[in-house]
Each structure stands twice: as C-alpha cells, then as structure tokens.
Amino acid sequence: MNGLVKACCFGVTAALCAMAIGVQNKEMGRMVSLCAGLMLLVFSVTHAEPVVDALNTFAGRAGLKGDTVSLMIRLMAMAWAAEFAVQACQDAGEQGLSMKVSLAGKILLSAQAVPLITQIGQTALSFLP
Secondary structure, three states, X not given: OHHHHHHXXXXXXXXXXXXXXXXXXXXXXXXHHHHHXXXXXHHHHOOOHHHHHHHHHHHHHHOOOHXXXXXXXXXXXXXXXXXXXXXXXXXXXXXXXXXXXXXXXXXXXXXXXXXXXXXXXXXXXXXXX
16 A cells, blocks of 8 residues: 555656646656656566465466466566556557557467467366366
C-alpha cells in the first residue's frame, strides 16, 4: 500500500510539472512526462517480486515445470513492457504508432506463448478417452 501511495503522489506531481513546463515548451513537458513514466515503471517492476513468488508457489502446487513458470513470467514482463510503450506513444500524441506497437506486442506475445498453448492443449487432450 505504501508503494502505491508513493507511486500515485509521484505520478500526480510529475503530471503537474509536465503540464507547467509544457506551457512554455511542449516538447520538454512531454520529455518530463516520459521520464516520469519510465521511473514509475522501474519502481513498479522492483515491487513485482510477490507476483513471481505467487506464480512459483502455484506452479509448485500444480506440478508445473520450471520452464513453464519462466515462460509465464517472461510473457507478463513482455505484456507490461508493450503496455508501457503503447502508453508512452499515446502520451507523445502518436495514436497511430501506439496502435501499431500494440499490435506488434500482441503478435510477439502470441508467438512466445506457443509452447505454453501447446502444453495446455496436450494436457487437455490427455483427459479425453
């Protein structure tokens, strides 16, 4: 909870600074916003350890292989990075580019998820008579 309060306060302060600077120099205001967003991303990722721990615990109970858990964590990280890039493009006023980054992220995530999808399919088929 404390991390959330810090992130929210930092975000609001950065937004106000970016807005104030943007009045004088629009490009500099966008840079402040982008840098603040990157700092928030780094701050958030450093607090992602409980998510990884929970996935490892779940995987251990479910009997999943270590490489499956590693793939799931990698897919989550890719999704977070793609979302950050999409939002950064939107902040920069590049709506068209943000849509293309979103599509590329979805395609690349799908390509990386093939082994996981295959494993789920094989498990489902093993239940059939």
